[in-house]
Amino acid sequence: xxxLRLASGAEALAARVLLADGMxxxxxxxxxxxxxxxxxxxxxxxxxxxxxxxxxxxxxxHKKTIKIDNDGNPxxxxxxxxxxxxxxxxxxxxxxxxxxxWGSVEQISTIAAAAAAFDLGIALLAPNAHPWEIQxxxxxxxxxxxxxxxxxxxxxxKEKEITISNHPGIGIDWSLEPAFGRIQWQS
Amino acid sequence: MAKLAIASIRLTRVSIPLTLVxxxxxxxxxxxxxTVVELTLENGVTGLGDTWGTPEVFAMAGAFGKAWVxxxxxxxxxxxxxxxxxxxxxNKYGRNGRAAYAGLDLAAWDAVARSLKxxxxxxxxxxxxxxxxxxxxxxxxxxxKAVSREELTKHLDDLSNTPKVVDFALExxxxxGFRSFKLKSAAYSPEWDWKLLNELKEAMPSARIRFDPNANxxxxxxxxxxxxxxxxxxxxxxxxxxxxxxxxxLKSAVKTPVATNMWVVKDEQLAPAIRRQAVDVVLGDLFxxxxxxxxxxxxxxxxxxxxxxxxxxxxxxGIATVANLHLASALPEVEYPNDxxxxxxxxxxxxxxxxxxxxxxxxxxxxxxxxTLDRAKLDKVALESTETRL
Numbered sequence: 001x002x003x004l005r006l007a008s009g010a011e012a013l014a015a016r017v018l019l020a021d022g023m024x025x026x027x028x029x030x031x032x033x034x035x036x037x038x039x040x041x042x043x044x045x046x047x048x049x050x051x052x053x054x055x056x057x058x059x060x061x062h063k064k065t066i067k068i069d070n071d072g073n074p075x076x077x078x079x080x081x082x083x084x085x086x087x088x089x090x091x092x093x094x095x096x097x098x099x100x101x102w103g104s105v106e107q108i109s110t111i112a113a114a115a116a117a118f119d120l121g122i123a124l125l126a127p128n129a130h131p132w133e134i135q136x137x138x139x140x141x142x143x144x145x146x147x148x149x150x151x152x153x154x155x156x157x158k159e160k161e162i163t164i165s166n167h168p169g170i171g172i173d174w175s176l177e178p179a180f181g182r183i184q185w186q187s
Numbered sequence: 188m189a190k191l192a193i194a195s196i197r198l199t200r201v202s203i204p205l206t207l208v209x210x211x212x213x214x215x216x217x218x219x220x221x222t223v224v225e226l227t228l229e230n231g232v233t234g235l236g237d238t239w240g241t242p243e244v245f246a247m248a249g250a251f252g253k254a255w256v257x258x259x260x261x262x263x264x265x266x267x268x269x270x271x272x273x274x275x276x277x278n279k280y281g282r283n284g285r286a287a288y289a290g291l292d293l294a295a296w297d298a299v300a301r302s303l304k305x306x307x308x309x310x311x312x313x314x315x316x317x318x319x320x321x322x323x324x325x326x327x328x329x330x331x332k333a334v335s336r337e338e339l340t341k342h343l344d345d346l347s348n349t350p351k352v353v354d355f356a357l358e359x360x361x362x363x364g365f366r367s368f369k370l371k372s373a374a375y376s377p378e379w380d381w382k383l384l385n386e387l388k389e390a391m392p393s394a395r396i397r398f399d400p401n402a403n404x405x406x407x408x409x410x411x412x413x414x415x416x417x418x419x420x421x422x423x424x425x426x427x428x429x430x431x432x433x434x435x436x437l438k439s440a441v442k443t444p445v446a447t448n449m450w451v452v453k454d455e456q457l458a459p460a461i462r463r464q465a466v467d468v469v470l471g472d473l474f475x476x477x478x479x480x481x482x483x484x485x486x487x488x489x490x491x492x493x494x495x496x497x498x499x500x501x502x503x504x505g506i507a508t509v510a511n512l513h514l515a516s517a518l519p520e521v522e523y524p525n526d527x528x529x530x531x532x533x534x535x536x537x538x539x540x541x542x543x544x545x546x547x548x549x550x551x552x553x554x555x556x557x558x559t560l561d562r563a564k565l566d567k568v569a570l571e572s573t574e575t576r577l
């Protein structure tokens with residue numbers, strides 16, 4: 001794990017997972033949850049080592065592109081009892097989820113299964129609208145069924161749709177933050 | 188690895204005699220027919236699948252397979268939508284279509300897992316367990332051969348016949364170490380079921396016993412019977428009646444958990460079952476649900492809402508039996524033992540023998556399913572085959 005200062009001045013955590021074959025995977029978070037960054041890095045390492053994108057490890061992709069939208073509605077906090085109650089009480093038009101707050105690909109897969117059972121779309125929030133966050137939400141968006149599913153930001157955006165990456169791993173462009181390239185990973 | 192293109196699909200319909208006469212409320216049978224799938228990728232890797240072996244499902248799998256050749260096996264979500272449509276409304280092939288799809292889907296998952304050098308369990312999520320407890324089926328009655336419904340009911344009218352089923356169960360426990368049993372019911376005589384279940388419990392007090400009349404008792408009869416059976420502490424009542432409303436009323440009247448593999452077999456049946464509190468356990472069948480991802484979604488969604496997912500099966504070859512072991516290993520939501528009837532098949536089509544020891548089966552080592560097809564064994568039980576190539 002490393003902490004790094006982003007170009008915006010915000011602090012992020014970066015994680016590296018090294019596989020036995022030497023392949024490295026990387027993850028990050030802006031919410032200081034090291035577990036979140038490690039989970040992402042593990043999936044990235046597996047995808048890179050097999051030369052397949054995240055969605056190929058999860059069963060496939062439900063879409064080629066995903067909608068992106070400006071949305072100010074609150075997200076559901078990472079609490080399964082709240083999520084369950086809200087679904088059963090018909091409180092949600094969409095399940096607005098901050099994947100960084102829920103902490104793992106497994107949690108998002110489980111929410112996606114619950115959403116499929118209750119015919120609900122999922123809106124994945126990139127909480128700080130950082131490009132890495134958006135790329136991670138897009139990678140996860142591939143496994144979301146339904147036309148309602150999308151990536152949401154709290155800020156105005158120009159694009160309406162983003163193409164889902166087929167790059168190996170989670171498909172994040174680490175060069176977007178020069179500080180990432182300066183991290184001295186221990187061997 | 189941009190794409191894992193499917194180069195060919197070979198289907199073989201097989202008929203394998205059972206070593207028992209299976210008697211339940213739906214049928215009395217002595218053989219199992221299955222469709223064996225060999226799906227080969229352009230990279231030369233072959234994945235194995237297995238599904239129902241009726242002529243209808245075999246023909247449907249053949250038709251689906253023609254459209255699959257050339258497609259990317261990595262993108263099974265796209266293959267499912269292309270084959271069965273976007274929703275279950277769009278699926279004009281019904282449950283036969285879901286089963287035909289599931290056989291091909293299993294072979295695609297196996298081929299992909301082998302190509303990515305992962306076990307099937309790892310590709311589904313993780314390889315969490317190496318050994319899975321399994322359940323032995325107990326026929327509703329012990330018969331010398333497949334008989335008509337009339338002959339079966341005559342046999343069931345004579346309650347002195349029940350100890351034969353108890354002896355059969357004890358033999359399964361002795362030979363294979365089974366601790367879990369599924370008693371099929373002909374749903375003809377509550378008195379037979381009541382007497383037999385009491386005798387089974389007395390003979391094997393610590394055994395887990397599930398009771399399965401396949402929804403052929405009416406809700407009132409089933410509820411009255413299950414209220415009496417409550418005191419026996421059975422593992423669960425499996426489809427004691429139907430449909431969902433009948434099950435829900437029964438469940439509200441008993442303490443024993445209620446399970447179904449018949450009334451919750453599609454995504455859109457989950458929410459009504461959860462809201463209605465109709466069942467405690469959803470017994471998912473890979474072929475009824477239509478593939479690995481559908482079953483995985485079911486397991487996660489049911490568990491998220493406090494229900495328990497479990498894995499259902501009926502007289503499958505080693506391929507589907509091993510697939511269910513991988514599913515149970517990969518899905519932490521699955522706690523109940525797996526249905527498994529491979530020990531009642533007189534032959535299998537795999538090189539590696541899949542044994543039940545001490546009531547459990549081991550996940551084979553290696554990538555994908557970890558098993559290999561034995562061509563000579565397959566040829567011995569084959570009825571017909573078909574192949575589609577690029």
